Structure formats: structure tokens, C-alpha cells
Amino acid sequence: MPEGPEIRLAADRIAKVLVGQKIVDACFGPDELKRFEKKLRGTTVTAVDTRGKAMLTRFANGLSLYSHNQLYGRWYTTRRPKVPRTNRQQRVALHTETHSAFLYSASDIEVLTPAAEKRHSFLSRVGPDILDQGLKPEDVVERWQAPRFRNRALGSLYLDQAFMAGNGNYLRSEILWAAGVHPVSRPSALEPAEILKLARQTLKLARRSYRTRGVTASEAEVRERKARGMMYSQYRFQVYGRESLPCYVCDTPIERLTSSSRGVFVCPDCQPC
Ligand SMILES: [Zn+2]
Numbered sequence: 001m002p003e004g005p006e007i008r009l010a011a012d013r014i015a016k017v018l019v020g021q022k023i024v025d026a027c028f029g030p031d032e033l034k035r036f037e038k039k040l041r042g043t044t045v046t047a048v049d050t051r052g053k054a055m056l057t058r059f060a061n062g063l064s065l066y067s068h069n070q071l072y073g074r075w076y077t078t079r080r081p082k083v084p085r086t087n088r089q090q091r092v093a094l095h096t097e098t099h100s101a102f103l104y105s106a107s108d109i110e111v112l113t114p115a116a117e118k119r120h121s122f123l124s125r126v127g128p129d130i131l132d133q134g135l136k137p138e139d140v141v142e143r144w145q146a147p148r149f150r151n152r153a154l155g156s157l158y159l160d161q162a163f164m165a166g167n168g169n170y171l172r173s174e175i176l177w178a179a180g181v182h183p184v185s186r187p188s189a190l191e192p193a194e195i196l197k198l199a200r201q202t203l204k205l206a207r208r209s210y211r212t213r214g215v216t217a218s219e220a221e222v223r224e225r226k227a228r229g230m231m232y233s234q235y236r237f238q239v240y241g242r243e244s245l246p247c248y249v250c251d252t253p254i255e256r257l258t259s260s261s262r263g264v265f266v267c268p269d270c271q272p273c
Pocket residue numbers: 247248249250251252267268269270271
């Protein structure tokens with residue numbers, strides 16, 4: 001799983017028990033956050049948003065709980081009064097009448113006002129989340145046209161959280177192949193129709209891999225490949241991890257290149273330079 005869908009899945013789990021519910025008790029591990037415990041009591045959770053690896057739990061009183069999980073942070077949800085069995089250090093506990101959400105081990109936690117969110121060092125740097133339901137292909141096209149992005153290679157843009165948050169390495173290969181675009185291409189060199197197609201594939205494949213827990217092939221393709229006896233690791237992707245195997249469209253052997261120090265898989269025929 002790329003980091004985007006993974007954090008979005010965690011956010012959905014938390015949203016399920018918190019959104020629309022009143023916080024009856026809030027507890028923070030870090031001393032500097034204890035003053036917010038009282039401010040969150042009695043307020044309602046309105047949404048759980050993600051921006052790359054960051055999560056924003058939104059409250060009706062205007063405050064948001066920002067958490068960045070880095071490597072070790074982990075959210076748990078339980079039915080009250082159950083507490084997860086773990087040796088990890090508890091950093092946040094939010095309790096509703098019926099459920100609890102706990103965050104363990106994360107070190108990067110803040111409670112933000114809307115103004116503080118705007119000038120936040122991480123949030124002000126990251127682009128829109130690739131899984132944001134409100135994001136439209138036209139919005140992605142607009143980002144590519146920005147002076148700081150338009151002349152950069154797409155391969156590197158797709159791994160840059162400043163361009164778009166929540167993307168992952170396998171999605172980069174899968175999206176570029178689906179759009180027929182080579183990783184060294186620059187947005188400024190693409191035709192409007194090509195760039196719109198790329199934007200559409202970007203959102204389509206990100207949403208599909210989220211829904212399917214990491215399968216970018218379509219349902220029909222999966223069915224057909226399973227019928228041929230292929231295993232999950234073989235049927236889930238179109239190009240990623242398929243070096244020297246034939247392209248599903250044109251039979252040309254897939255090549256593995258390096259872009260931003262990580263492997264990107266391309267079909268030299270479907271994705272001309
Ligand atoms: Zn091909």
C-alpha cells in the first residue's frame with residue numbers, strides 16, 4: 001500500500017466512530033496540549049481529513065487535531081470502555097459516549113486553529129490530497145501549469161508531496177502507463193488533451209487502488225487474469241514490478257528505470273519519450 005491510501009483507511013476507521021459524535025472526554029500525553037482537553041470536551045467531530053501522512057481531525061468549535069504518524073504512530077479505535085493492549089505510549093485519547101479513538105507513539109501532534117493551519121510548516125508545503133473527494137481533474141491540470149511544477153519531470157513530481165500529497169511509488173508507474181506518458185516528460189511539453197487524460201487517470205487509479213486495497217487493474221482485467229491462473233502479486237498491476245514481462249497492451253517488454261532514486265516501470269512503446 002502506498003502511504004496515501006493507508007492513512008486514508010486509518011482516517012476512515014476513526015471517522016466511523018467519531019464523525020457526528022460529541023467528545024465527552026479528551027486526553028493528551030504531551031504537556032503542551034493538555035490545555036486543549038477542556039476545549040474539546042462537548043464539541044462534535046465534523047470530519048477526519050488527510051494530507052499525505054498527516055491527519056486532521058476537525059471539530060465543530062473550529063479547532064483541528066493535527067497528527068503526523070511518521071514511522072511509528074498508530075491509531076486504534078475501540079468500543080468503550082475497552083483500551084487497546086499495547087506497550088506503546090498513548091499520546092491522544094478521544095472518547096465519545098460509545099467509542100474511543102487512541103493515538104499511540106506519534107510525536108508530531110498539534111491542535112490548530114484555522115489561522116495556525118494556514119501557516120503550519122508541513123500543511124502549508126503539501127499539495128492537495130490525491131484521495132480528496134472534492135479534487136477534480138481540472139484542479140490537477142491547474143497544478144501542473146504552476147511555474148514551479150510545469151517544467152519538472154512527471155516522474156519526480158509524482159513523488160513530491162508538495163505537488164500532490166498521498167501518492168505512492170507504485171501508483172506513479174501505473175498512472176503514467178495508463179495515460180501513455182513517459183516519466184521524463186514535463187507538463188509544459190504535453191498537449192492539453194494529454195494532460196487532461198493524465199489528470200483523469202491520476203484520480204481514477206488513486207481512487208481505485210484505495211477501494212481495492214492496492215489493485216490498479218480493472219475488475220474485468222482481474223477476472224481475466226485470475227482465470228489464467230495468475231496470483232494476486234501477478235495480476236494487481238499493469239506495469240509496476242513487471243520488468244521484462246510483456247506489456248498487456250502491446251507485448252513490448254516492460255522496462256525498469258530510476259526516477260527520484262526509486263524504480264519506475266514503463267512500456268517503451270506505450271509511453272514514448
Ligand atoms: Zn505497451
